[in-house]
Amino acid sequence: MATTAQQFLSTPVDPNEYTTSEEGQAPEIREPDHQIPVDTNFSGPFFRAIGKRKLQGRDAKTLVTADHAETGVGKSSCCDFLGYVCDTTEDGFSEEKVAIDPPEFFDLYGVVPAESAIVLEEGEQLDARRAMSNENVDASHTWAKERIRELIAFINLPSPEMIDGRLELLADFWINIEVRGRARIYKKKINRIKRVVYYETMQVLEWPNMDGSDTFQLMKQQKEDHLDDDDSGVNWVRQSEVDKMLEQREKEVRRESRDEYIRKLVNECGCSRCEEEFRQKDIAPAFDLSPGRVSQIAQDR
Numbered sequence: 637m638a639t640t641a642q643q644f645l646s647t648p649v650d651p652n653e654y655t656t657s658e659e660g661q662a663p664e665i666r667e668p669d670h671q672i673p674v675d676t677n678f679s680g681p682f683f684r685a686i687g688k689r690k691l692q693g694r695d696a697k698t699l700v701t702a703d704h705a706e707t708g709v710g711k712s713s714c715c716d717f718l719g720y721v722c723d724t725t726e727d728g729f730s731e732e733k734v735a736i737d738p739p740e741f742f743d744l745y746g747v748v749p750a751e752s753a754i755v756l757e758e759g760e761q762l763d764a765r766r767a768m769s770n771e772n773v774d775a776s777h778t779w780a781k782e783r784i785r786e787l788i789a790f791i792n793l794p795s796p797e798m799i800d801g802r803l804e805l806l807a808d809f810w811i812n813i814e815v816r817g818r819a820r821i822y823k824k825k826i827n828r829i830k831r832v833v834y835y836e837t838m839q840v841l842e843w844p845n846m847d848g849s850d851t852f853q854l855m856k857q858q859k860e861d862h863l864d865d866d867d868s869g870v871n872w873v874r875q876s877e878v879d880k881m882l883e884q885r886e887k888e889v890r891r892e893s894r895d896e897y898i899r900k901l902v903n904e905c906g907c908s909r910c911e912e913e914f915r916q917k918d919i920a921p922a923f924d925l926s927p928g929r930v931s932q933i934a935q936d937r
Contacts, residue, residue, distance in 0.1 A: 640742045647805040655832045656801030663799055663810065664834040665822065672820070672840050678721055680839035682809065682821045686722055686788060690751055696788045697806055699759070702813040705795035709816045710843075712859070715755045715790040716852040717843040718811075722788045723753035731851050736858040737761065750786035757855055759791035760798050804833050811841070818842050894923060895933045902934040 657663040675683070689696050698718075702709045716729075723729035725748075733748055735741035736757040744754050793799060796812060810822040819842075822835035846852040901919055920927045 640745045641738070644742060644745070645802070645806065647802070649805060649826065651801050651805050653831055654801075654805065654826065656804045657796075657799055657833070659800060660797050662796035663804065664832070666825075666834055666836050668837055672837055674818075674840045674842055676842070680821075680841075681823075682838045682841070683721070685809075685823070685838075689788075690724060693750075693786055695786055696808045698788070698790050698809040698811060699793055699799060699803060699807045700790055700811045700813070700819075701793045701796045701798065703795070705797070706813075709813045710819075711792050711813055712757065712855040713817075713846040713852060714811060714813060714819055714841075714843060715757075715792055716846045716849050716855065718790060719753040719755055719851065720849075721753075724751045725749045729753050729851060731854045734851055734854055734858070736855075736861075745787065748787070751788075753788040753790065755790045755792065755855070757792045757858060759793045759803075801833075809838070810835055817845070895936070898923065898930060898933045899936075902930065 673680075686696055700711050700715055702711050719729040719733065723733070727749075729752075733744065733752055733754045734757070735744060735755070738756070738761050741754070741756040744752075748754060791803075791807075793803075796810075799807075799810070804824065807824050810824065811819050812822070813819045818840065820840055821838045823838050825834050825836055826832075827834065898919060917927045920930045923930070925933075
């Protein structure tokens with residue numbers, strides 16, 4: 637699972653070389669100079685792009701947000717609807733293709749069949765600076781090129797302001813809910829000369845009420861359970877915290893090894909107290925310690 641997480645979070649470009657949206661600000665959008673029609677038959681640019689990726693055996697990662705972090709405007713409903721539209725497997729979109737925690741989400745890779753659509757609710761947890769199951773999720777790993785690239789993933793975030801630089805670089809598309817049942821779909825672009833990330837409007841989407849969908853009801857229940865779960869996400873920690881814990885443990889191991897070596901030097905043979913004190917004075921400078929500290933270590937069995 638950790639390997640899948642590394643592959644999923646990896647980006648094809650170095651995020652330090654590109655200017656992405658500043659924290660707390662919406663991504664840069666470039667609107668076309670013509671009116672964007674509402675797609676009523678799922679034949680617009682977004683759906684054609686998804687179809688082309690499926691023919692090429694590639695994945696697609698789509699961020700789904702709502703203006704001003706509004707709730708109840710249909711982010712989950714939109715993800716549910718697009719799950720049914722974009723899942724081209726024999727059994728179609730189903731409850732086992734929905735997750736609310738990143739570890740559960742990554743478990744779907746290699747389990748659900750290729751060409752499936754999968755949904756991650758509460759996608760703000762998906763932060764490349766975090767670690768999972770004590771394994772550091774390093775976003776510098778090479779982007780996966782095999783089966784991990786065959787799923788259509790929808791990642792639900794509270795608002796455009798929650799799209800950080802790493803998420804921008806891994807995303808292919810962005811859907812922003814403007815009002816309930818209506819959203820604007822963007823394609824991520826990278827200007828490799830100016831080294832900036834921006835979005836171009838592809839189309840406007842309207843979708844039906846999904847209240848009768850079993851998968852939509854599952855998403856609602858998952859979010860309610862997630863809010864009540866005090867242990868949710870406890871196995872995720874920030875990169876800086878992982879580095880600090882590793883550094884502290886490394887110091888402890890070095891100190892334990894040093895103390896054990898000192899005890900062996902001092903106590904390697906039976907000696908009189910006077911001889912032992914002389915030995916401690918000889919040993920202390922080698923470890924940059926005082927003879928008194930060496931004596932304490934030697935006596936600490």
